[in-house]
Amino acid sequence: MLAAVILAGGISRRFGTNKLLYKVDGEAIINRVFKAVSGLTENVYLSVQKREQADTLQSICNKFSGVIVDSYQEVSSSINGIVTSLKSL
Numbered sequence: 001m002l003a004a005v006i007l008a009g010g011i012s013r014r015f016g017t018n019k020l021l022y023k024v025d026g027e028a029i030i031n032r033v034f035k036a037v038s039g040l041t042e043n044v045y046l047s048v049q050k051r052e053q054a055d056t057l058q059s060i061c062n063k064f065s066g067v068i069v070d071s072y073q074e075v076s077s078s079i080n081g082i083v084t085s086l087k088s089l
Contacts, residue, residue, distance in 0.1 A: 004037040005085040006030075007078050008057055009049030009070055020057060030061045038063070045089070047081035 008030070012019045020030040037044050046064045048054045054067040068088045070080040 001043060001089075002041040003043040003045060003065070003089050004041050005045045005047050005068065005081070005089070006033055006037060006064075007047050007081045007085075008053060009047060009081045010078070011049075011076070018053075018056065021060065028060045030057050034061050034063060045085065047085050049076065049080070 008020055010019075015022075020028065020033070022029050024032065034044060043065045044063070045066050045068055046054055046057060047068045047070070048057070049070045051067075051069055054069070058064065058067070068081070068085050071084045071087070072080040
């Protein structure tokens with residue numbers, strides 16, 4: 001099974017707001033990323049640090065095959081999403 005995982009667990013500290021909600025040419029970045037990845041596989045998962053992030057992103061794009069919530073909360077890093085996703089899939 002080929003699957004793609006969109007890492008969306010960051011808090012966008014420097015950007016100031018969730019950058020995946022930012023619109024480029026009128027379309028939220030999360031939608032643009034989903035479209036690009038879904039051309040490769042229909043198994044597209046959303047990886048987040050907290051469930052609330054998934055709820056927010058799914059209100060914009062609800063076509064994901066599933067949501068993966070980080071199981072490692074001790075350190076805030078994208079590696080958490082990668083390791084949790086690998087274990088989950």
